[in-house]
Amino acid sequence: MDRMPKWADVVLIPLFSLILAAALSALVILAIGEDPVAAVKLMVQGALGSTYGWGYTLYYATNFMFTGLAVAVAFHARLFNIGGEGQAMLGGLGVALVCLYIPWPHWTLALIGACTGAMLFGAAWAAIPAYLQAKRGSHIVITTIMFNFIAAAVLNYMLVNVMRPQGSMDPASARFPEAVHLPTLHELLLPLGINFSKAAPANVSLILAVIACVVVWALIWRTRLGYEIRAYGHSETGALYAGISPVRITMVAMLISGALAGLMATNNVMGEAERLVLNSTEGAGFIGIAVALMGRSHPFGVFLAAILFGFLYQGGAELALWTTIPRELIVVIQALVILFTGALDNMVRIPLERIFMSISNRRRNRGEPAPLPERKPTQPSE
Amino acid sequence: EPALIFDLGGKFDKSFNEAAFNGAKRWADETGGSFREIELQSEAQREQALRRFAEAGANPVITVGFAMADPLSTVAPDYPDTKFVAIDVNWLDVPNIRQVSFAEHEGSYLVGMMAAMASESDTIGFIGGMDVPLIRHFGCGYAQGAKAVNPDVQIIANMTGTTPAAWNDPVKGSELTKAQISQGADVIYAAAGGTGVGVLQTAADEGILSIGVDSNQNHLHPGKVLTSMLKRVDVAVYEAMEAGTDMETGVFTLGLAEEGVGYALDENNAELVSDEMKSAVDQARQDIIDGKISVVSYYENDSCPALNF
Amino acid sequence: MDFLTIIQVLDSTIRLSTPLLLACLAGLFSERSGVFDIGLEGKMLIAAFFSAAIAAVTGSVWLGLLAGIASSMVLAGLHGLASITFRGNQLISGVAINFLAAGMTVLIAQDWFQQGGRTPSLIGGGRFTPIELPFASALEEVPILGPIYSELLSGHSILVYFAFAAVPATWWILFRTRFGLRLRAVGENPAAVDTAGVSVVGLRYAAVAIAGVLCGIAGAYLATALQAGFVKDMTAGRGFIALAALIFAKWRPWHAMGACLLFGFLQAIALRFQNIDLGGVVIPVQAMDALPYVLTVVILAGFVGKAIPPRAGGEPYVKER
């Protein structure tokens, strides 16, 4: 019973929304006395014009994929996990402990260990809010916000008082040993004859993130657990009827969510910084909320939205490098993108629907058969 | 063409990034030269900015803040023909880096003395931004200076928080100031970036003295700011730009002797600084330079003899 | 802890609670009408900036206040457009508004004042000054009650008194007026309001606009009463704490005041007591810093039951049978 072909919904609407956001951004750039065309060129060139740019874009995108997936999984169980930031911080702690205190012979093993550490710590940080929600009804939005603050304090304590090498000024852990350094895309692609930029931080975690997208997709739409998570998310009374335990689903969904957020640390801590620094998450947990919402909680949507935000981050960096445009401009552009693609999408959808309606009406009036309604193999919620 | 990389705080942090910017601007104004700059937005951009500027032929590439040490140690060797400047760093072993660090504890020692002398309640305060070793380093020198003047002086030390938001929370700075005032403090030293704006403001409102940091902040509330602990990042940047590609590399520590740190005296605080105060502080300055007084650095064994954190 | 310290901590509590309270009441109006609002932070921030900027330029804090309110209402209108008119996702809209405010304030400030995203410091008539309640200094000497009156109750800016007066006013509006009845109804069951011949859209816009006004005042309070100017990101997460307080208070005005006072109190305590030395064991400053948040969780887990939001909250109103 769709009013509009599915492809228009999936392709045209985001596209027009993005164009609107871009147009407004251009106005902002004009207003501060810069040239929007040059700025866009710089951003596109800088973020997508070279393997170097791609390397950074994908690096940021990897972070956002993990945190976006984390938020998305919880969303399917109708849980609003604002705690991705804290869970990712703790994931970083897990990775750092694993990398620093276990002598790994090879990065592959270290990566497995780091993943385990990251997921355990991230999940543990989600477990308490989850438990309180499930058992005591404490609102998960508040508890996860609080746990972000608490995570920052824990991390600060660990770095300043425990893990900082003696006499170092930097509130950061020691550098991880050489053996646990993750291969970058450069090293991964060289054997394939592709000369990817050496300097960019995108690394094997990207593959991990893509795998995570696929796994989350399979989990949500192909497994019984995913079925139960979605059912619970849509109707709590329904879940009760079907014998799906609300406590169990709340816990499991949040643990998965926390583990995914924690996994981000393989990218920024292990892959890029190769040590744990204070501000390692840099708000990626919050960007994850926007990414999940824009991606409509579907892993593929999350994937695309993450790349879009990666592009904005890297394009923005290039803009900051070569112009005097303040870095806050990028924040404004991000805001406009979120606003138009996420919240004001009906502003595009409604007129577009009308256009499609009148086309199909005209066709009907000429006696042609209307196109068959599209079938949707998977329908993301939200 | 030189390039300047600001740390995450942004170039207008009213603190050391801004000082670096001022130094660069002075150089540009005086020589008519131009420089590239970037305000970092994320950790990953550190290395990126270094490489991009180096590849674009910028020389020297000047970085501000200890957090650049780690990326510099990996990037600098890749560009042996480019010279880098690392401000607030002194422990790297790379030939083409000029490492400039400041003896903040020495400068803080002097303002600590002034605080103790100006205090009538024998209670003085210290308000740091995010709780990191560097800020403890400031506080530690401050406490030693105060104790040197008056062994009985009470030092109330507070940190604003544990997240980067602690650098930009003037409201919390105000409340901390009020709390310290109510505990008797009548001179407060703020080493807290944007949060310090709130500290200085509230101190002025409540009629007590404050001490600024990094740049000369005396003018913010004339007659209300006792002095400012100067950290001449601007000079370091200026000199690096001036030297250009001929710049000497190696480790440079700028202390009192090098005039890298000091205290500010201008028309805004002339009336607050008595002759007695001035002579005592100048004497101590000389003694530190001569090695007669040794100010313990917090970094030496991650603790402070005069203050508990 | 001696009596004066208690007074001072409570005094600090009042100052720290005020922005939370205003934002919390803003959220209360909005969410009671069924429009979730995680953009409190952004609205406060933009109001903080414009109030400071206009106060700095004109020298009048009242003009500043108006400008702050107006700017906050513009963002509120945007939220309304997205979540009421275009039935978009209210959470996304709120997130976007927070980003927008964070970016725009600094961008405009830099373009306008060239002081690195700050406004010039406010002087003289550019700030709200403390109000001495009558006889405050005369009563100071009276034991117990004297300090409570002259230190704790007196000497705040007018916006503080406004904020606390807004609590009974909010209660009265919500529970004693026609507007309040309709507002609560539209947050619970918009179809009931619609079929009763009242405009759902109009009510929700009204609620969102009130939220804009209150956030505007909260922002102006931060920049022109507590501080003397705008510094980037100066709201420092207070919008989120206000949101937490709102849920904590289960969307009720008096409870909102209690929750905000509690959060303010916990922050005041944490600011006042750092590095507590408990007989040799020094509690690290980080622990004190995290204390308000830990206590919030403990209180939530221990004493506050399930918080049930307004039933139609977060859902755009689409007519159905």
Added chain:
Amino acid sequence: MTIPAIELKGISKSFGPVQANKDISIRVAPGTIHGIIGENGAGKSTLMSILYGFYKADSGEIWINGKKTEIPDSQAAIAAGIGMVFQHFKLVQNFTVLENIILGAEDGGLLNPSLAKARGALKDLADEYELNVDPDARIDAIGVGMQQRVEILKALYRQADILILDEPTGVLTPAEADQLFRILHRLKDEGKTIVLITHKLREVMEATDTVSVMRRGQMTATVKTSETSPEQLAELMVGRKVLLRVDKVPAQPGKPILEIENLRVTDNKGVERVKGIDLTVRAGEILGIAGVAGNGQSELLEVLGGMREGMGTVRVNGAPLELSGKGADGQARRARHIAHVPEDRQREGLIMDFHAWENVAFGYHRDPAYRSGIFMNNAALRADTERKIEKFDVRPADGWLAAKNFSGGNQQKIVVAREIERNPDLLLVGQPTRGVDIGAIEFIHKQIVALRDEGKAVLLVSVELEEIFGLADRIAVMFDGRIMGERLPDQTNEKELGLMMAGIAGEAA
């Protein structure tokens, strides 16, 4: 002819590609009760919503009392003297009755004067029409019957002359329904005009003066009630002959399948809702539980279905059933071959946003048949769905449609198909035909009887006495958490059961 109270001329309305109303014209004489019947999705509710200004017609005119009237919104409808009681009540759950009544019809900016005035008016209305309600009760604390009175009072308080009721008896007990019709007649005698949408032909025959039949968005006939018969109406509605009585052979009860001893259930608020009951259901029989809603039947079903904890002894096939703790959830029940058609299909039985095929597995999603390795075997599930859709004649026959896009009757068919096709030993059924059109009712009843005839036990809970009489082989009446007594359908009558349901007669079985 007198000027019609309502005249609709050429009303058309479409929702996207669906044309809900096609060129509909109708006249309703003043001071009459006018019935509108039609299958699920025929467009009845849409038409009335247009009249009430809730939807806007694409084309057509509305004339009220001989005057052409624009009704762009509900405000205009109210001003024109129209009141509507929606199928799904439009009440604010956590408001009091009084607050709901004045909402939108307040007298001034302040509440208290309005409330005081409404309190007075309410008393007058209550006296006049026997519409007693507690003005200070909260809506979520009163039963549906009472809620409906509030809706009627809302309309009367706004001085409606035209009252539209959309399926008003769907959730009422017979006694409540009787009272409703008494009230409607009184209103009619006062000169008010009433439009009544219903699926129950008996009500049409008893209460209305004229009846219009809708089919697929069109008005197919309008006849005088006195000149028609239920059979004719049914045929007009569905387009074929419909069996209005359930056709079944006498039961052949076998061994006991479900044995309940001294079952007690306490609800979330700590109130005891089931106060020690004993029941037995045998293989090959349908035990019907009659009773006014809210007397513990729901809780009984929920305990048996694993949705709620209880105390006492329950055996199924001779083995005891866990009543609390881990083994007492819906999964465990299904493992014991207990199937459950819940009372509320939309909140419990289905996930409204899931595709039909996903709903076909709901509750059985852990079944090995739907599994392949660690994944769900969606292909098998979809094949299974196609079979069920065909066998149960679910319309539209599209497994990809979301449950919410099916009409109530077809939603119910999906649930019934899912539960019956498991071939359970015991089937629990709650309100199987609530709000379902007669075509679908006929079908669902047939399926339940067929299951019985295969020798399965069925426990049926319904507030429709007609349904109980039609289906049950044995009737137990529940009142206030207790069984008032058991009867055989051919040895009792509605009157006796009605008294037992009111707790007046009968002895413990």
